[in-house]
Amino acid sequence: RIPDSTIRRLPAYLRVLESQKEERTTSVALGERTGYSSEQVRKDLAYFGAFGTRGVGYDVSQLGQQIRHILGLDRSVTAVLVGVGHLGTALxxxxxxxxxxxxxxxxxxxxxQVIGGAIGSIVVEDIKHLESVVRERKIRLAVLTVPAAAAESVALRLAEAGVGAILNFAPVPILTDQDRVLVQNLDLTLEMQAMAYFVTEHDDL
Amino acid sequence: RIPDSTIRRLPAYLRVLESQKEERTTSVALGERTGYSSEQVRKDLAYFGAFGTRGVGYDVSQLGQQIRHILGLDRSVTAVLVGVGHLGTALxxxxxxxxxxxxxxxxxxxxxQVIGGAIGSIVVEDIKHLESVVRERKIRLAVLTVPAAAAESVALRLAEAGVGAILNFAPVPILTDQDRVLVQNLDLTLEMQAMAYFVTEHDDL
Ligand SMILES: NC(=O)c1ccc[n+]([C@@H]2O[C@H](COP(=O)([O-])OP(=O)(O)OC[C@H]3O[C@@H](n4cnc5c(N)ncnc54)[C@H](O)[C@@H]3O)[C@@H](O)[C@H]2O)c1
Ligand SMILES: NC(=O)c1ccc[n+]([C@@H]2O[C@H](COP(=O)([O-])OP(=O)(O)OC[C@H]3O[C@@H](n4cnc5c(N)ncnc54)[C@H](O)[C@@H]3O)[C@@H](O)[C@H]2O)c1
Structure with missing residues (x-):
């Protein structure tokens, strides 16, 4: 089995591979462009048998296909977004x-005022149809971009309707006392905090 | 010196510590709530001398303060956001x-039509003042939420005006042939891809 922490890094490797023009790459190059150490890259790729050739590296298109297959991206994933405000619209x-x-x-x-509006090819539907939408379209993944006050109640409905995972942007924990549905909380200010470190002066730690 | 990969994990630990009601925590608890292994947590915290007490763990408020100090959060960080559309407004x-x-x-x-509008206490200004705004307010961090076509030219202006780091949401690489300004690209669909793995069926890998 591939560790979860390795799985979480695979999309970042895939992004780099797909924006690369060269035919071959190395763990050092992948490391530099994703921010992970080259040992970490080698270790991650070895989990699914991608060892690369000493001195030559990895074949970019083959490695990309392997990662796509592992992430299940060659079988398209359908998701539902709940809360079509500023963040939801941008997504x-x-x-x-x-x-x-x-x-x-x-x-x-x-x-x-939002229901019935179109964002690209998607027409916003009324949340009262949540259960039938999730079941009939076999949706496994949900993205939650509702205000904090609505987050838990909407998450409970999504869990009962059968989604397997929720990407939660609301600044409150959701579904904390169950472990059937995977919850990933995302806070864009965390990225900003990490960067703040690199631009502020530091005394000797 | 603390490795960059450790620094990137610190904000996630801080979030958990600050939402915790208990007075003490352990590397196992911190690991569970952030998704990292408990060994990784222990290793990260040990870099700045937070060893915890065997069997008792870490003091939540003290550890939080240590992390805040390391990230430079006790000295507030000011940032500029460029591109006040859907994503920019949400942020x-x-x-x-x-x-x-x-x-x-x-x-x-x-x-x-956007310039002069207020989002909370912030009034949107004209980008023609970018240089003077960055210099006069000593801004070191920028968040880029402009369309892809404008990203590189805006990033160049930010770099020349003196920012130290840019969090880039536009789906194009920026400032690729310099290394004075730190660039962090963020793709929210990467998080979705990683989660897709956990909800799709897998053949034996
Ligand atoms: N994690 C982060 O980094 C981050 C960044 C920006 C915003 N946010 C959060 O994301 C959420 C959305 O932010 P926004 O700026 O887009 O807010 P918004 O007010 O623009 O959008 C919220 C949308 O949710 C809808 N809504 C409210 N209650 C609902 C319910 N019960 N069922 C269905 N829809 C409902 C509203 O009609 C609205 O369209 C907020 O919780 C905000 O705190 C998080
Ligand atoms: N990385 C991700 O996960 C992610 C998610 C959503 C959106 N995006 C990206 O973020 C960006 C913003 O998305 P959005 O939905 O908010 O778009 P938007 O069109 O709503 O907002 C863009 C804003 O930038 C302004 N702008 C355009 N050119 C400019 C320039 N030269 N100088 C200053 N301002 C300028 C526009 O006036 C507008 O207010 C896009 O590049 C989009 O692809 C990325």
Whole structure:
């Protein structure tokens, strides 16, 4: 079995491989462009039998296909987005611009002024249809971009309707006392905090 | 010196510590709530001398303060956001909602209909003032949420004005042939891809 922490790094390797023009790459090059050490890259790739050839490295297109297969991207993943406000709209538009491997099959909201509007090819539907949308379209993944106050109640409905994972942007923990649904909390300010370190002066630690 | 990969994990530990009610925690608990292994947590914390007490763990408030100091969060970091569209607006609002450690000191756009508008306490300014805004307010960090076509030219102006790091959301690489300014590319669909793995069926790998 491949460790979860390795799986979480694979999309970053895939991004680099897909934006690369050369036919071959090395663990050092992949490391530099993703921020991981070259040992970490070698270790991760070895889990699924990609060892590369000493002195020559890895074949870019073959490695990309291997990672796509592992992530299940060769079988397209459908997701539902709930909360079509500023962040939700930006995400819906972004996943329809160019080749993004995850497509939204539905977008839900509770505001009558938002319901019925189109974002690219997706028409926003009323959240009252959440259960039937998730079941009929076999949706396994949800992205939650509702205000903090609505997050837990919407997450409970998604879990009961059968999603397997939720990417949560609301700044509150959700579904904390169960472990059937995978919850990933994302905080864009965390990225900013990490960068703050690199631009502020430091006394000797 | 603390390795960059450790620094990148510290904000995630800080989030967990700050949402914790208990007075003590352990590397296992921190690992579970952030997704890293407990060995990784112990190794990271040991870099700055936080060893915890065997069997008792770490003091939550003390560890939080240590991490805040290392990340330079006890000296507030000011940032500029460029491109006040859907994503930019969501980020500006979010960083003003509750205690977020990074504050935006300015928001810039080139659309006359956006300039002069207020998002919380921030009034959007014209991007033609980029240089003077960065210099006069001593801004070291920039967040780029402009369309792909504008990303490189805006990034060059930010670099020349003196920012030290850019968090880039546009789906194109920027400032690739220099290494004075730190660039971090962020792709929210990467998180979705990693989660897709956990919800799709896998043949034996
Ligand atoms: N994690 C991060 O880094 C980050 C960054 C920006 C925003 N956020 C968070 O993301 C969320 C969305 O932010 P935004 O700026 O897009 O907010 P917004 O107010 O623009 O959008 C919220 C949307 O959710 C809808 N909504 C509200 N209650 C609902 C419910 N019960 N069911 C269905 N839809 C509902 C609203 O109609 C609206 O369209 C907020 O929780 C915010 O704190 C997080
Ligand atoms: N990385 C990700 O996961 C992710 C997710 C969503 C969106 N995006 C990207 O983020 C960017 C913003 O997305 P959005 O949905 O908010 O787009 P948007 O069109 O709503 O916003 C873009 C804003 O930039 C401004 N702008 C355009 N050219 C400019 C220039 N030269 N100088 C200053 N301002 C300028 C526009 O006036 C507008 O306000 C896009 O590049 C999009 O692809 C990335």
């Amino acid at each position: 819906l538009r972004y996943t329809q611009e160019g080749v993004r491997d995850v497509q939204f099959a539905a977008a839900l909201d509770n505001n009558p | 500006l609002r979010y960083t003003q909602e509750g205690v977020r450690d990074v504050q935006f000191a300015a928001a810039l756009d080139n659309n006359p």
